[in-house]
Amino acid sequence: TGLGPPxxxxxxxxxxxxxxxxxxxxxxxxxxxxxxxxxxxxxxxxKRIQLKGGGVIRVRPNGHDLEIVSTGERNxxxxxxxxxxxxxxxxxxxxxxxxxxxxxxxxxGGHYGYPYEFLTAPRRALPILAGEITGSxxxxxxxxxxxxxPRFRGNLIVWDWGLQTVFRYVLERNGASYRVxxxxxIVTKGELDDFRPFxxxxxxxGRSLILVDWxxxxxxxxxxxxxxxxxxxxxxxxxxxxxxxRPSDDxxxxxxxxxxxxLSAQRALASRGEQAEAGLIERLQFTKSPEILARIHALWxxxxxxxxxxxxxxxxxxxxxxxxxxxQASRSIGIRRDEAALEDLKTLLSDPHPLxxxxxxxxxGRIGQSSATAALLAALNESDEFAAWSIRHALRVIGAWDxxxxxxxxxxxSRQEQALxxxxxxx
Numbered sequence: 001t002g003l004g005p006p007x008x009x010x011x012x013x014x015x016x017x018x019x020x021x022x023x024x025x026x027x028x029x030x031x032x033x034x035x036x037x038x039x040x041x042x043x044x045x046x047k048r049i050q051l052k053g054g055g056v057i058r059v060r061p062n063g064h065d066l067e068i069v070s071t072g073e074r075n076x077x078x079x080x081x082x083x084x085x086x087x088x089x090x091x092x093x094x095x096x097x098x099x100x101x102x103x104x105x106x107x108x109g110g111h112y113g114y115p116y117e118f119l120t121a122p123r124r125a126l127p128i129l130a131g132e133i134t135g136s137x138x139x140x141x142x143x144x145x146x147x148x149x150p151r152f153r154g155n156l157i158v159w160d161w162g163l164q165t166v167f168r169y170v171l172e173r174n175g176a177s178y179r180v181x182x183x184x185x186i187v188t189k190g191e192l193d194d195f196r197p198f199x200x201x202x203x204x205x206g207r208s209l210i211l212v213d214w215x216x217x218x219x220x221x222x223x224x225x226x227x228x229x230x231x232x233x234x235x236x237x238x239x240x241x242x243x244x245x246r247p248s249d250d251x252x253x254x255x256x257x258x259x260x261x262x263l264s265a266q267r268a269l270a271s272r273g274e275q276a277e278a279g280l281i282e283r284l285q286f287t288k289s290p291e292i293l294a295r296i297h298a299l300w301x302x303x304x305x306x307x308x309x310x311x312x313x314x315x316x317x318x319x320x321x322x323x324x325x326x327x328q329a330s331r332s333i334g335i336r337r338d339e340a341a342l343e344d345l346k347t348l349l350s351d352p353h354p355l356x357x358x359x360x361x362x363x364x365g366r367i368g369q370s371s372a373t374a375a376l377l378a379a380l381n382e383s384d385e386f387a388a389w390s391i392r393h394a395l396r397v398i399g400a401w402d403x404x405x406x407x408x409x410x411x412x413x414s415r416q417e418q419a420l421x422x423x424x425x426x427x
Contacts, residue, residue: 020078100131136162147207334363354384365394
C-alpha cells in the first residue's frame, strides 16, 4: 500500500508514478518509479520505504521485502531485465531540457543524479549509459527469447513516445556495468502522424513483438482515444522458424536458449523444495554443467528453496571459476544476509572481475557487519566506477567508522581519491 500519490495531475492523468514491472529470477518484482516518488509505502510484512524522486524498487510477489534499489531518476516507465537480471530503464527528459532521455543501468544502492547532482556535482552520481534531449521514453524490454534473428538476443528494445520511434540498443559488458555499442530505429511513424508507441511485450512463441500504440498526438489533444495494436515480426533469412523444443525434464530446460522457458523450469523446480535439491546442486556445479545460464537458474532455484543444504551450495559457488556465477552467488547471499559467508565475501573484494567485486560489496553492505569495514576500506583502491560506488555505499550503509583506518586510506595514494569521495558523500 501507499506506492504513490492518489490524486491525478493535470488532464486527469496520474503520471510520474509507479509503473512497469518485471519478475526476475531472484524472485522479486522489480518496479520503475517516476519522480513523484513514494511518500510512504508498506509491504504485507510491515516493511516501509520512502522514495524521494524517481528510481527503482523491488518487492516479492507476496508483498514481502519491499525495498529501494536505486534513486536519482526522473520518470522511467518500466524496467527491462537481461539474462543476468541486470536492470535497465529508458526514461523521459525534463521540461528544462537539461536531463536527457536516460538509458540507465541500475545497481543496488545506485544514485543517478536527477534532479541536482548531474548538473552541480556529477561525481556524486553514477553515469547513465546514453541519453538525448527531446523525446519521451516509455516502456522497454530486453529480448532474451528465441525466434527473432540472433542479433536481437540481449538487445534492449525501447519505445520512445516523443520521437515516435522504437529503437534497438546493442549493449556489451564494460567492467561492472555496460556500454552502448549501437542504436538503430526498428519502427518509425511513417505516414502515421499520431503513432505514439507506448508499451511492448514478447509474444509467447518468442518470434514476434506486440506493440501498443497510444495513437494520440498529445496529452491534451482532441479526438478519439482509440489506440492500435501491432505485431512486429522479422522476415530476415536468419530468423528462427523452429525454436528448440522445451525438454520434458525441468533440469534440462534450465539450459534452454529462451529465458521464459528457463524461468518457468526454475520456478517449477523450486516449488518441489527439498525433492529437487540434489539435482539442482549437481546442475550448479561447474564440473557437471558447462552452461552458465543453466547454472545460474539452478542457483536461484536453490535460493528459493532456502534450506541449509541449499545455502551451503550457494556459498560454495563463491569459489566457482566462472565470474558470473560468483556474482550471482554473492547477490543471493546479500539478499539473504547470510553471515556465514562473510569471510569469503571479504576475500572476494579482490576478485579479478569488477562485476564480482560490485556484487560482493553490495552483499557486505546488506549483511551490515562492522567487521567488514576494514576490508572495504582496503578495497578503496578500486578502479571500476560501479564497483567503487558499491564499496563506498557499503561503508556508508554499515556506518562503523574507524577514524584511524579512514585517515590511513586518505594518506594512501592508491586509495586517496575514493576515500575523499567517501568522506564527501558522508558529509
